[in-house]
Amino acid sequence: MKFFLDSAKADEIRYARDMWNIDGVTSNPRHVRNSGKPFLTAIREIAGLFEGTDKPISVEVNPHHTEAEAMVAEGLKLAAMSPNFVIKLPATETGFRALWTLRDKGIRVNLTLVFSAAQALQAARLGATFVSPFIGWKEANGEEVSPLVAEIVQIYRNYDYKTEIIVAAVRNARQIVESALAGAHIVTAGFEVYKDAFDHPYTAKGLKLFADNWDVTPYE
Numbered sequence: 001m002k003f004f005l006d007s008a009k010a011d012e013i014r015y016a017r018d019m020w021n022i023d024g025v026t027s028n029p030r031h032v033r034n035s036g037k038p039f040l041t042a043i044r045e046i047a048g049l050f051e052g053t054d055k056p057i058s059v060e061v062n063p064h065h066t067e068a069e070a071m072v073a074e075g076l077k078l079a080a081m082s083p084n085f086v087i088k089l090p091a092t093e094t095g096f097r098a099l100w101t102l103r104d105k106g107i108r109v110n111l112t113l114v115f116s117a118a119q120a121l122q123a124a125r126l127g128a129t130f131v132s133p134f135i136g137w138k139e140a141n142g143e144e145v146s147p148l149v150a151e152i153v154q155i156y157r158n159y160d161y162k163t164e165i166i167v168a169a170v171r172n173a174r175q176i177v178e179s180a181l182a183g184a185h186i187v188t189a190g191f192e193v194y195k196d197a198f199d200h201p202y203t204a205k206g207l208k209l210f211a212d213n214w215d216v217t218p219y220e
């Protein structure tokens, strides 16, 4: 399974790259805003952090676009900026139309804001490289999330679709594990989620216990 960082903050991404060997990055307009930098500056900086690697960086087109042509034009512009960039399009009828055109031009697309298996199926049919079901938002809405990921995994297996599932808006370590158990290819989560996920109070407690014993035991 791959771990992507969901962020546009260069310091978080650098840390995740250097400490956790993160497999990729996903961003969205809110993350870019939180970086405090202009859009193009922020994404150029992220691209620079992964130059020479094949790690994907998802960058989202202007969410105001209502025409597929505008999404395609911006997608082409962004994709030309870095070989790592994957174009994030919304799972709307227009987004799906733009996906198909970009795919035919060899541009990788991540269908975002996916909340149903039918949307994920359409994304795979039309050649998305990635699909991002937002489980945290669904859960916040009081909906069950495990069936969604399991259904998408099963559908992709049934038809041997190569689209990779990025389980997105992941809020805790348990959701990472559940995504892995369901057979998702990737999770994307925020910096603090990973910080917590790689830690356990018993690990610290055990280390202290072993250190105390080490201190009172001769080495030779």
Ligand code: E4P
Pocket (backbone or CB within 6 Å): 006, 026, 027, 028, 030, 112, 132, 134, 136, 168, 169, 170, 188, 190
């Ligand atoms: C995923 O690609 C999205 O950027 C992300 O998960 C959005 O949700 P969040 O910012 O609420 O976590």
